[in-house]
Amino acid sequence: RYWGCTEHHPCLHFELCYYRAIDIAIAQGLLRVEAGAQGEHKLARGYLPRPTWSLHWVNDAGFADAIGAYLKAERDAVDEEISVLTEYGPFKRAEVEEQE
Secondary structure, three states: OOOOOOOOOOOHHHHHHHHHHHHHHHHHOOOOOOOOOOOHHHHHHOOOOOOOOOOOOOOOHHHHHHHHHHHHHHHHHHHHHHHHHHHOOOOOOOOOOOOO
16 A cells, blocks of 8 residues: 555545545546445445446356356356445435325
8 A cells, every 4th residue: 555655644645545535536526436446444435335346358168157057156156245235324315295
């Protein structure tokens, strides 16, 4: 986090990597800031988990099938983790009144 620092600056990593990104997103009207994968500590800093995607091609059909089976299980686990962590996020949910 502090590569090249010769002094200790508390929370410098979070200030530069998270809080400044939020400030810039607000100033530019962006709807989302991607803070990178992993890290429950990001919840307290206003970053809720969101799914991300990537695309890969595997030439070997057997290996591709094995990877595909693993990724299916991983997707289910990640979806569950996103659901659980979002419930612990710092934001209150608005009560929605039923309309007749």
